[in-house]
Amino acid sequence: xxxxxxxxxxxxxxxxxxxxxxxxxxxxxxxxxxxxxxxxxxxxxxxxxxxxxxxxxxxxxxxxxxxxxxxxxxxxxxxxxxxxxxxxxxxxxxxxxxxxxxxxxxxxxxxxxx
Ligand code: AMP
Ligand code: ZN
Numbered sequence: 001x002x003x004x005x006x007x008x009x010x011x012x013x014x015x016x017x018x019x020x021x022x023x024x025x026x027x028x029x030x031x032x033x034x035x036x037x038x039x040x041x042x043x044x045x046x047x048x049x050x051x052x053x054x055x056x057x058x059x060x061x062x063x064x065x066x067x068x069x070x071x072x073x074x075x076x077x078x079x080x081x082x083x084x085x086x087x088x089x090x091x092x093x094x095x096x097x098x099x100x101x102x103x104x105x106x107x108x109x110x111x112x113x114x
Pocket of ligand 1: 040
């Protein structure tokens with residue numbers, strides 16, 4: 001997926017403020033933060049959205065979520081609490097079509113979401 005923005009971040013051909021990485025995922029700060037802490041966790045492998053995941057991808061999905069927990073600890077928001085968001089498809093508000101987990105924190109999150 002040479003034209004995918006987030007694949008380019010994985011490949012380091014465009015810069016990002018890296019927060020965490022391992023064999024399966026990369027985490028970097030969102031360029032347009034919606035909260036004091038706003039980091040994205042993405043799989044190194046390209047999936048257009050959550051809707052593409054299959055049973056075989058359950059371990060990767062777990063890795064994505066646990067990496068979100070690591071990000072929360074690294075950013076110092078684990079105790080206060082935080083929110084994971086995965087926008088999926090057009091009605092879900094997705095704008096970048098490489099699966100990503102938003103990790104949001106540093107302020108109280110409203111409910112319901114917009
Ligand atoms: P979504 O709307 O759920 O698809 O989220 C896409 C997110 O990617 C948005 O919050 C954008 O601010 C963020 N974003 C877009 N381009 C970049 C970039 N180059 N580096 C970091 N975050 C980005
Ligand atoms: Zn991609």
